[in-house]
Amino acid sequence: MRAARYDRYGGPDVLTVVDGVPLPPVGPTDVRVRVSAAAVGGGEVPIRAGRLRHVLRQRLPAGTGVDFVGTVAQVGASVTRTGVGDPVWGVMPHGTFGAVAEEVVVPQERLSPAPRSVPAQEAAALPASGTTALHALTRRVRLRPGRRLLVRGAGGGVGVIAVQLGAALGAHVTALAGGEHLPRLRELGAAEAVDHRATQVQDLGRFDVVLDLVGTRLASVRERLERGGTLVPLALDPTRPVRSALWVATGSLDRRTRVSAFSNDPSRKELEELSAMVDDGTITPVVSARLAMDDIAKAHRMLERGGVRGKIVVTP
Numbered sequence: 001m002r003a004a005r006y007d008r009y010g011g012p013d014v015l016t017v018v019d020g021v022p023l024p025p026v027g028p029t030d031v032r033v034r035v036s037a038a039a040v041g042g043g044e045v046p047i048r049a050g051r052l053r054h055v056l057r058q059r060l061p062a063g064t065g066v067d068f069v070g071t072v073a074q075v076g077a078s079v080t081r082t083g084v085g086d087p088v089w090g091v092m093p094h095g096t097f098g099a100v101a102e103e104v105v106v107p108q109e110r111l112s113p114a115p116r117s118v119p120a121q122e123a124a125a126l127p128a129s130g131t132t133a134l135h136a137l138t139r140r141v142r143l144r145p146g147r148r149l150l151v152r153g154a155g156g157g158v159g160v161i162a163v164q165l166g167a168a169l170g171a172h173v174t175a176l177a178g179g180e181h182l183p184r185l186r187e188l189g190a191a192e193a194v195d196h197r198a199t200q201v202q203d204l205g206r207f208d209v210v211l212d213l214v215g216t217r218l219a220s221v222r223e224r225l226e227r228g229g230t231l232v233p234l235a236l237d238p239t240r241p242v243r244s245a246l247w248v249a250t251g252s253l254d255r256r257t258r259v260s261a262f263s264n265d266p267s268r269k270e271l272e273e274l275s276a277m278v279d280d281g282t283i284t285p286v287v288s289a290r291l292a293m294d295d296i297a298k299a300h301r302m303l304e305r306g307g308v309r310g311k312i313v314v315t316p
């Protein structure tokens with residue numbers, strides 16, 4: 001099958017589409033999915049560039065893309081939850097990439113029925129980013145109506161969903177993002193939308209919950225919390241990844257506020273819950289570009305340049 005791959009770390013041009021990539025065998029609880037659309041996110045750029053290789057183990061050659069939407073092509077002997085021909089969506093096994101491909105093989109727990117109300121080319125923006133936002137705001141913290149939520153990095157793949165979910169849960173949402181995204185973020189439910197290039201973190205108000213999708217200056221970001229508030233830091237500073245990982249790991253030493261980091265590993269239930277939220281109109285996918293798999297280097301170049309709103313969807 002054809003799939004986007006890179007066999008060395010480097011700039012976007014290390015990514016090429018390769019013919020004859022072998023699929024892993026379909027084990028008893030695995031599902032083979034024919035991919036209709038996949039998505040790539042900004043977090044993959046420093047990984048491909050090799051900047052996170054001391055903190056994230058990655059075997060080369062590697063693929064790109066975590067989220068996929070498609071149709072079940074084959075099921076393992078013990079698969080009970082889905083059948084050939086079902087429309088599904090899901091994420092690659094935890095810590096791996098490779099959804100930008102004609103087909104993927106994943107355990108049945110990594111997928112659920114796809115939402116019915118949006119086409120695959122939009123839904124593909126959601127499985128990884130959407131479950132990350134869902135897990136952060138409903139499991140790591142139980143966001144209550146009236147709570148003040150800051151989403152830092154609100155214009156990106158996870159941020160645009162966190163803003164919508166935060167507003168749907170009744171929180172007062174402040175979106176910190178590039179200036180070009182602010183009107184759209186207000187439409188998506190932000191009560192306040194602030195340009196990160198024109199405002200210092202220390203000039204923002206106080207928050208009960210901060211979802212940080214940037215990874216830099218985490219100590220200043222944490223100072224914005226009310227006593228007893230929670231910082232959910234999901235990004236590593238790509239210029240100092242070891243330092244930011246250590247900062248997060250030692251975050252619980254200061255008990256005035258809480259630090260609750262996680263690496264998204266969604267359950268089938270979370271994927272189902274997200275799918276239902278798309279179908280009931282709570283969550284709208286945000287796609288800034290749709291590209292063919294052969295343009296995968298271009299997709300990474302766009303992410304590297306910045307300013308991408310939501311996700312870039314790639315079709316095989």
Ligand SMILES: NC(=O)c1ccc[n+]([C@@H]2O[C@H](COP(=O)([O-])OP(=O)(O)OC[C@H]3O[C@@H](n4cnc5c(N)ncnc54)[C@H](OP(=O)(O)O)[C@@H]3O)[C@@H](O)[C@H]2O)c1
Nearest residue numbers: 041042043153155156157158178196234235263264306307
């Ligand atoms: N721990 C987990 O489970 C998990 C899950 C998903 C994602 N992540 C991580 O979370 C991060 C975000 O993921 P993503 O897919 O949403 O990436 P993304 O689409 O690249 O979004 C990041 C956003 O942050 C904005 N930004 C950059 N500097 C900023 C600043 N100083 N203040 C406010 N906003 C700023 C960027 O704007 P510009 O484009 O204008 O620069 C971009 O819109 C990545 O590092 C990713 O690896 C972690």
